[in-house]
Amino acid sequence: MTSAAKDRQPVIYWFRQDLRLRDLRGLNAAVATGRPVLACYILDDESPGDWKMGGASRWWLHHSLTALAADIEKVGGKLYLARGESAAVLARLAGQAGADLVCCSRQYEPWARQLEEAVHTLLGERGVELKRYGGSLLYEPETVSTQAGAPFKVFTPFWRKCRELPVKLEPAVRVRLAGWPRSVGDPDALDDWALLPTRPNWARSWGDLWQPGEKHAYAKLTAFLREAVGDYDAGRNYPARRATSRLSAHLHFGEIAPARIVHATREAAAENPALAAETDKFLSELGWREFSNHLLFHFPEMPEEPFKGEFAAFPWLGGAEGLRAWQQGRTGYPLVDAGMRELWQTGYMHNRVRMVVASFLCKHLLVDWRAGQRWFWDTLVDADLANNACGWQWVAGSGADASPYFRIFNPTTQGEKFDKQGDYVRRWVPELAALPDRYLYQPWAAPGKVLREAGVDIPAAYPEPVVDHREARDSALAAYDRVRSQQGVTA
DNA sequence: TGAAATGTTGGGGCG
């Protein structure tokens, strides 16, 4: 091939969980070749095994791809959509387009790493190079380790170590993309993927709630840093307040680079030093995302098996009825039910409430954390394998640096502490709205007269508690004895 | 990034 022909040989950029055009290392590298850059996204339901995208994630993906496709057209390109096994699709596209280089961002899920290897191998056989770039995390998992060279298993020293390392932002690049040649077959239409729910369309009102896409991710970050971060440390514990960034789904889909968040946050702290403590706290939540991915990378069994081996013997005695009551938000504990209904209706749940409902499922209902993980996986717009697995294991007590098992949230006192005025519960459990604050978190304790005046009919309109808190707590601690007796026994 | 049980202290009512 002449060098002039080589100059026109296209490069494929394979979009994955990095649906943005700014601050994208691999895309910048592709553009820097000076050759035409072709953009594609592949919906691959075959490679992830048990962890193919859940329903809420698919809703988000549909809209995020719509936004990305529009952004790509503004810079002269076209987002080519294809469905199928990624390696086979990429090999076809490269062959038909005459590309000898594919660039992408890394992912850290076990299945995704295997997939990258498979793509690398198959493309290699066809004379096509695959280049993978970091940047979906602040710190690549290989670059952070203890002095002994081992992966960290405790958050605090992990994050302390991370903060010694630089966070580099990509230099701004003017991205131009190219159209696909006619030699390549027709792309799929996004609508054919049926990513949006029908019958029933449970996401009917989500368009008012969520705005996927890079532009909105930036807008949300800016608004958060301008309006809310000053109250982050305390405010983030109160689910009725708008004190959190709600960037999780944008981050999961890579609509914004974590390095961009760090830089913008540090800039805000530099302009207003009084914010330093609050911004540190916010950044440490990004640290948990880093830590979860670090753990998933080094311990790929994390979504499947308890990290602490002795929990393999834990007697998860809870039945299907408990799980169903929890999923439907009908446990009879108002804060738990509010959280589960927020999740179902919006694809999201405030983090404080996530901890409470997860604790309730594992400890009050004695249901295996993996059942909760699975439900979250399907219902959260920000479902993320690393965060989800590590979060559930943290709550269950089986994870690395986990909450001690005996730390059992009391859903009544959590409500009284963090939703004192009852705004959150009244919003999501409207049948209790007229109850006075005093009984809002323990309607079973309200005198008949109070219930009648509030129009609350138990159990016709709102259920009795599925379990008694005291009894459930005692059973959970008794079940935990089984684990404790296993400690020291080699797992 | 808990809750509950248990322990300690000190003010005040009371005989």
Place this chain on the structure above:
DNA sequence: ACGCCCCAACATTTC
């Protein structure tokens, strides 16, 4: 005046 008891408030320990 004094000791005693009660109990709220706070601290510590245990799960």
